[in-house]
Amino acid sequence: MSKQQPLLKSYNLSGIELSNRVVMAPMTRSRASEGNVPTDLMAKYYKQRASAGLIITEGTQISQQGVGYPWTPGIHTDGQIEGWKKITKAVHEEGGHIFAQIWHVGSVSHPIYHNGDKPVAPSAVKPEGETFTAKGMKEFVKPRALDINEIPGIVEDYANAARNAVEAGFDGVEIHGANGYLIDQFIKDGTNKRDDQYGGSIANRSRFALEVVEAVSNAVGAEKTGIRFSPVGNNYGISDSNPKEVFNYLLKQLNNFDLAYVHLMEPMGDISDLPNYPQKVTEFFRPFYNGTLITNAGFDQKSGNKAIENGTADLVAYGQLFLANPDLPERFAAHAGLNEPDPDTFYGGDEKGYTDYPFMDESEKVAAE
Template structure:
């Protein structure tokens, strides 16, 4: 049997196998509060070695899409506690992906209808998901942001720290900092988005400063062994780009090597799209991290199938592999991969918003039989 199905450990988190459920935004938590339907959905998928929740806003300001969950109210923390209890009761492990969307938001989702905040005041060529007055969902252009003042940034760092503490109080096994896909941390990292002239802009060192300040705060609050981070070196999500991604993300992972993180989650290529979207040497990135003394587990993600995942783990390219959409339509994905069983097809029409249909009603192999 492949190593893919063997137990492993990510920092302080012990896993039954090396198959991870990737974060998947589903827009089914009205008022940013996880509910009983969310409990059922995650509990159904608890055979994953690790579940990473859908991206979860650290504050109201960090919210960018309608009906996504948060970590900033008592009601949300209580809702997440029901989710973590159910996953643990089914033998699973679960971490929350902590999210600040930055400029990928809309004024109708922001406190008092204010502008979203970012590293820049330039609007992204991107869409967000809103709910209309009649309850139907629709995609709309994001709003123009305002650039954060340098004096405001310590407050954002504090928001990440508080959210990490709230996550542990909610029963999560750890936290994943969302540093990918064109959201706030990525907006600081990417030279084509970050047009600042202060200590957070210009050089790679300055653009990465915000990321490291977040990692510092979170690891000090909840422990490095329960902290992870996700990066996506070349994805254009959120209208993000950089002219020198290899140099940028080599600097990032070499800096992360000094922390005893649980794992580093790397999206290869265009998130949810082509793996060869732009040239990038992911093996070299891994080598650079290890050469700098990094010990965290290396998680790879994007378009993996059974054979690719087995090869990645057997060859040492990855310690664990994250699967996204296959986990939506196959709650028992681990069993299906282990038995090389057919995978159920995904209903694209029910990905965002709605109820149990296309969310908590996909059958397991036993239910199909």
């Protein structure tokens, strides 16, 4: 009976046969070591969760310039690549599949990470709020607007990160275009005030994202390339005057690439007072994209099954549920109870709240049979 659940059916993702449609969403956990090198503890964490149809890693910096948080892994040095090799090997030994989320935070950073220099962004628009650093919370600073001549180098950083990810054994990469970070900052008119070919019109504001997609696809293959968007996200005060039109355009353009997938985030809060913002993101944008769609944010087992059954999405990504339940697909199959996540251990620390969440016990497994 459990195999009839849409979430537990297999799925062919650009030639990769996924055992189920339950995706582990990317989640920053801040457990990397000095030099932003992945650790053996991280290998254990991801290995525990290899029953996911697909794992998408935490955000992984494409360069030192892309860093915005402490103890987050990168994929731009030899040491980082070697660290990730242990993780991909561990996941593959368990029969799992894993994509690296490649990431540049843009303005959502602090000079503490850049030898005193300002973070970079499409425009000098200061993010709202404070940022978490190894020295406590720090107020954001106004970033430096990128010179147009710097942009091709950052595009190439994404492509190099993708090549490094494949070298490290990843099955593919997800370009982080969501949550108020660099690509999102270029796309949305609340943060992009440029008056050159990367600003102004929807086509111009989408140019950077599409150049990154093209560069990464050329580097490792479109079938190994996904991208994540948060059309209605307001992280760090980011906004857009008409995300319906912006992301309609972007998704139609992405139909030309034959990507592994597009990953869309649902609203994280109440947006009912924003008439130009779609209330149900994946459902709204589904008609405009022909390929595989992953949906994320706020789903439980019942709503995840429904999203697949009604064709809204092909795969459903779970964040905190997977954080606290390393055997989440098995629990879904058994209709078993779920562990509660501990927010105090989300970022930084050791195995507590990271690799010590319990698996189902034998009595629950027997009940499922």
